[in-house]
Amino acid sequence: MARIVMKFGGTSVGDISRIKNVAQRVKREVEAGNEIAVVVSAMSGTTNQLVAWAREIASLHDAREYDTVVATGEQVTVGLLALALQDLGVNARSWLGWQIPFRTDGIHGKARIEKIETELMIERFDQGQVAVVAGFQGIGPDNRITTLGRGGSDTSAVALAAALKADRCDIYTDVDGVYTTDPRIVSRARKIDRITYEEMLELASQGAKVLQTRSVAMAMQFGVRVQVLSSFEDKPGTLVVDEDEIVEQQVVTGIAYSPDEAKITLVNVPDRPGVAATIFGSLADAAINVDMIVQNVGQNVAATDMTFTVGKTDVDRTASVLAGLRSDLQYSEIVTDPNVCKVSVVGVGMRSQPGVAKTMFQTLADKSINIQVISTSEIKVSVLIAAEYTELAVRALHTAFGLDAPAAAGDD
Amino acid sequence: MARIVMKFGGTSVGDISRIKNVAQRVKREVEAGNEIAVVVSAMSGTTNQLVAWAREIASLHDAREYDTVVATGEQVTVGLLALALQDLGVNARSWLGWQIPFRTDGIHGKARIEKIETELMIERFDQGQVAVVAGFQGIGPDNRITTLGRGGSDTSAVALAAALKADRCDIYTDVDGVYTTDPRIVSRARKIDRITYEEMLELASQGAKVLQTRSVAMAMQFGVRVQVLSSFEDKPGTLVVDEDEIVEQQVVTGIAYSPDEAKITLVNVPDRPGVAATIFGSLADAAINVDMIVQNVGQNVAATDMTFTVGKTDVDRTASVLAGLRSDLQYSEIVTDPNVCKVSVVGVGMRSQPGVAKTMFQTLADKSINIQVISTSEIKVSVLIAAEYTELAVRALHTAFGLDAPAAAGDD
Numbered sequence A, B: 001m002a003r004i005v006m007k008f009g010g011t012s013v014g015d016i017s018r019i020k021n022v023a024q025r026v027k028r029e030v031e032a033g034n035e036i037a038v039v040v041s042a043m044s045g046t047t048n049q050l051v052a053w054a055r056e057i058a059s060l061h062d063a064r065e066y067d068t069v070v071a072t073g074e075q076v077t078v079g080l081l082a083l084a085l086q087d088l089g090v091n092a093r094s095w096l097g098w099q100i101p102f103r104t105d106g107i108h109g110k111a112r113i114e115k116i117e118t119e120l121m122i123e124r125f126d127q128g129q130v131a132v133v134a135g136f137q138g139i140g141p142d143n144r145i146t147t148l149g150r151g152g153s154d155t156s157a158v159a160l161a162a163a164l165k166a167d168r169c170d171i172y173t174d175v176d177g178v179y180t181t182d183p184r185i186v187s188r189a190r191k192i193d194r195i196t197y198e199e200m201l202e203l204a205s206q207g208a209k210v211l212q213t214r215s216v217a218m219a220m221q222f223g224v225r226v227q228v229l230s231s232f233e234d235k236p237g238t239l240v241v242d243e244d245e246i247v248e249q250q251v252v253t254g255i256a257y258s259p260d261e262a263k264i265t266l267v268n269v270p271d272r273p274g275v276a277a278t279i280f281g282s283l284a285d286a287a288i289n290v291d292m293i294v295q296n297v298g299q300n301v302a303a304t305d306m307t308f309t310v311g312k313t314d315v316d317r318t319a320s321v322l323a324g325l326r327s328d329l330q331y332s333e334i335v336t337d338p339n340v341c342k343v344s345v346v347g348v349g350m351r352s353q354p355g356v357a358k359t360m361f362q363t364l365a366d367k368s369i370n371i372q373v374i375s376t377s378e379i380k381v382s383v384l385i386a387a388e389y390t391e392l393a394v395r396a397l398h399t400a401f402g403l404d405a406p407a408a409a410g411d412d
Helices: A016-031 A046-057 A063-070 A072-087 A119-126 A152-163 A197-205 A213-222 A275-285 A312-323 A356-366 A387-400 B016-031 B046-057 B063-070 B072-087 B119-126 B152-163 B197-205 B213-222 B275-285 B312-323 B356-366 B387-400
Strands: A003-008 A035-040 A092-095 A102-104 A113-116 A130-134 A137-139 A145-147 A168-173 A194-196 A226-230 A238-241 A254-258 A261-270 A290-297 A303-311 A333-337 A340-346 A373-377 A380-386 B003-008 B035-040 B092-095 B102-104 B113-116 B130-134 B137-139 B145-147 B168-173 B194-196 B226-230 B238-241 B254-258 B261-270 B290-297 B303-311 B333-337 B340-346 B373-377 B380-386
Touching: A003 A016, A003 A152, A016 A035, A016 A072, A016 B046, A035 A072, A035 A152, A046 A063, A046 A072, A046 B016, A046 B072, A063 A072, A063 A145, A063 B072, A063 B092, A072 A092, A072 A130, A072 B046, A072 B063, A072 B072, A092 B063, A113 A152, A119 A130, A130 A152, A152 A168, A152 A213, A194 A197, A197 A213, A197 A238, A197 A254, A197 A340, A213 A226, A254 A387, A261 A275, A261 A312, A261 A340, A275 A290, A275 A303, A275 A312, A290 A373, A303 A312, A312 A333, A340 A387, A356 A380, A356 A387, A380 A387, B003 B016, B003 B152, B016 B035, B016 B072, B035 B072, B035 B152, B046 B063, B046 B072, B063 B072, B063 B145, B072 B092, B072 B130, B113 B152, B119 B130, B130 B152, B137 B152, B152 B168, B152 B213, B194 B197, B197 B213, B197 B238, B197 B254, B197 B340, B213 B226, B254 B387, B261 B275, B261 B312, B261 B340, B275 B290, B275 B303, B275 B312, B290 B373, B303 B312, B312 B333, B340 B387, B356 B380, B356 B387, B380 B387
Parallel strands: A003 A035, A003 A168, A035 A130, A092 A130, A102 A137, A168 A226, A194 A238, B003 B035, B003 B168, B035 B130, B092 B130, B102 B137, B168 B226, B194 B238
Antiparallel strands: A102 A113, A137 A145, A226 A238, A254 A340, A261 A303, A261 A333, A290 A303, A340 A380, A373 A380, B102 B113, B137 B145, B226 B238, B254 B340, B261 B303, B261 B333, B290 B303, B340 B380, B373 B380
């Protein structure tokens, strides 16, 4: 017998027949003798409709009222799923954020979980009852509904698994696991059986949008074993676990790419102390997230070119912040380039295995792909390249690091 | 300064622009210096959709899950209305049933209100805050959401007005008040300025569906002054008050008709003690509501014909209950007639003014309308007639009792 948290996203509960399908999957786990808590999102599309209404009614939200409105999506799904389970003869009840209670801080719209009181739920497990839990929502110190921000249901599930000391947290989604890279680009991409939290974090934040970054970080913090698997097919997915659960480590686990960044270059910035602090301090004040940063010595030895990347949607705001610094920094111009893509090679194994960067650069050079910016961490190497080379680069790296599936295309 | 509960039904909050319109009306009352609690229903159509989903997922409901699902409709509206009010510069916050709390018994799906804790709300009135309250919902002793049954938002509003000791409970609806009869039948029907609780109860239960019967009974019990008025036009409606608030009483206040009843006759029932108890006891056990009852002496002096009315939707069940009694009662046949209509003349004044029944019967006789069953109470006389005469009877009675508007059609 195991205690398992199962989480189903909006697509998996998108209509009545899909909710019934979810009930069948839950029933199978119950019949296998497991204690089950199911966390569900709103039916797909519902949250968008609720958000649209709130925006239409008032341009500036009171986040407390916004939370009251959008939390109804999950409230509908938990009730319907509990009914569907009962209809299959499974003892089940729904739990709303305020009923558990799922205590959060008071930051409405993006609350952080503080404490989940699970005593009552565990009592009901002993009676064979399945807990159907509304994701994405909690209750704040003001006794009002708080939401965790978009995608927060993954975080709800992992936090609940931690509080329940669950054996596993199964995240059901519309893909069947985490792949060595995007299968739409590389047909021979392989599903990864086991991946470490650190690798998953890098892949998630690099654009492999299977799990919310925040939920992975939380799983790592509390040691929750997370499985990503398909809600439509019946086969094992990818297990996200601690490094010591992975016996045979590969040097490189996956290749990620992120087309959502843009490159900004400040030309001829005076090379004096405090310049970087001025630039990146001002951007941080404007809540603009900067990713890669490099500083090149330009033609003029007394000045440098400063290059960095920001999210594509932040380009205009970044340019306006920088324009305000011109009299101070005396740079000669701002050059922005949205036609770039960040490609990353990720793997815990590269810590002990040198030569990954060299292989990466050589592979790209062989395809005549120019590297614009490089950044590295302990478990990844990222490069910025022209966007048009994205597919070529990802395919070449996937082959170079031995990730291609041996069998027919798309099969693992 | 007055303390007023305003209630808006589903049509009045049916879309975003209507919710904004409601916010404007609330704002006017606030600017007039009043303390305001607004009770709202779900956007029209929403509750039906939620109920349909619950039915589609499982034929037998767990009423606790059903309540969790359907209560979301009002939760959306209170959040949106609070946002709309804030957008107009009005200090407002939403209150859900469990937040107030609005304590009910544990009968999910048709809970009864036990206690409303209004201390916090009244504190906020002192700070100039409008309370936006979810109708139709409360919380049960099991800490789960309970609903009051369909139409329960009127009851929520009246109960809240009683708890807040409000000066008035304004029920905004899609008609502009209570009429002397259905204006679709009688173009010269007049809007009634003031009507007693008792009269309103008779009119409501006789088919003038403006206010839920239950909310009128509650208003009478707690002496809540209720006003029925239009949410789309800006003019006074009908005030439902205690008899002593009505200075000049008319003998007859209104004419109601109910096409939803069917006539059942049991022919040749033995005329012995206990027969009526057997018949109506069995129907009550089957939860069939019987309205009018008459007993005629038939051809045979040792037997009678027993005639009564039940709701049209209960005819088949009634026939089957009666069939089960045949060996006991030895009646000769069951005759059912769904083509009937009950027409009632209602007025508190008839207590002190005899002759109403005589005028009613004479008026119908003059139009050659045959009376099939008669029943009377202190403040009403009802007759059952063939359904095809309904409009003719209602118009003739409206004129006979001096209710026709003096001016042009439809104007008061």
